[in-house]
Amino acid sequence: MDLAAAVLEGNRLALARCLTQIENGTLEGRDALNRLFPNTGHAHLIGVTGAPGTGKSSLVNQLARYYRQPGSLENSTRSRPLRIGIVAIDPTSPFTGGAILGDRVRMRDLAGDSGVFIRSMATRGSLGGLAHATAGVVQVMDAAGFEVILIETVGAGQAEVDIARLAHTTLVVEAPGLGDEIQAIKAGILEIADILVINKSDQPGAEATERALRSMLQLAHPVPHIFQHHGHLEIVPASHLESGNKTLWVPPLQRTVATEGVGIVELVSVIERHYQFLQDTGEWQQREQARLQSELNIILQETLVDRWRSTISEKRYNDVLDSLVSRDLSPWQAVETLLDGDLE
């Protein structure tokens, strides 16, 4: 089967197999990706990240459901239904290499819809909240014509920020009762949010969580004042800024109850506003370039190391390693010795 051609024709089995080849890092997968790549760059990549148990899968389920219904989209030049790809990532056990991928449990509403394609991925040893092959998997879905791709990271903590590099729009999902205000002002995951979601907002503590996040946002973006007015987010720019300054995006905060579908229409409207913002300001292109540059650098590094490693005999490598273990060489000296080629 010519995988790339079949993927472009909309063959779902070919798409599934192509994703497996990409995940397994095979030559066949790489070849298919080479041929599909010119067809990529159209999908809107939406990352969904946050601590375990905040309701990421349920939220992805609801977002996909809403995007699949026919109708207009507020704040957007697009209209529904949009074809939805979902990549749901769960952790691989570092001890056994196995994984339980359970995100589909919360996505059963999407069964039977040929405009939705869900793929579960294990991290396979990768840190940062995504799997090594996620970028490639997303590119194949993009080429296959999915217009919105929802990428759900593993239940991320404070350092898993890879998603911001991959996605155009990053949703950080919080839930009440997960931490105090100090958690909110720590660096890391909150800084990557294009949109903050307080899910489970019917639970006790939602007010406090919202207050903490809002004050954090005002610290990070001190210029405009944000307040809630008749349930709508109002942004008042500070006087020295031109009002209508289009280059500034202040992460909005949206409350949801994903299991009940509460706040989903509003959340999609905010996502669409961000999509339009990216298009209007040229940030879409900037993010594309930054993403492809980081991908280029990663592949370049890996390829160079692999290529160089194949020129070094196993014995040479082990000799240097022995010298390192016996403390005759420091790690830096060991690398220098290997690169310069002479072991004293």
Place this chain on the structure above:
Amino acid sequence: MSERKIRVLVAKPGLDGHDRGAKVVARALRDAGMEVIYTGLRQTPEMIAESALQEDVDAVGLSILSGAHMALVPRVLELLKANGQEQVKIFLGGIIPDEDVPRLIEMGVAGIYGPGTITDEIIRDIRRAVTSSPVQ
């Protein structure tokens, strides 16, 4: 980073709500280094076949305690075949009367496991069935 992982869908078709066995097996397969896609309760054969396709799995494990296996299993097999996934191995767990076993095996079920089965046996059978099948 080239590696091939065995991917298994674990699903509970039908209407009974007892998923303890399915979870135990899912966990055992994970501990054996497999990637287990767990879909949860009350899956229709259509949902199972669709998940098997999207996830490109090597094997499907079905847990049935409702007695509906003679209706559900042929339907899952039929749908997998219709999707071009006839190479996917089906394993069955739960309460399956002895007299139904020969017919299920004849239909193409790769293994049937009742209460008290040692999980190592299931792991061994899945590994053997999956690696002996021709690679796509």
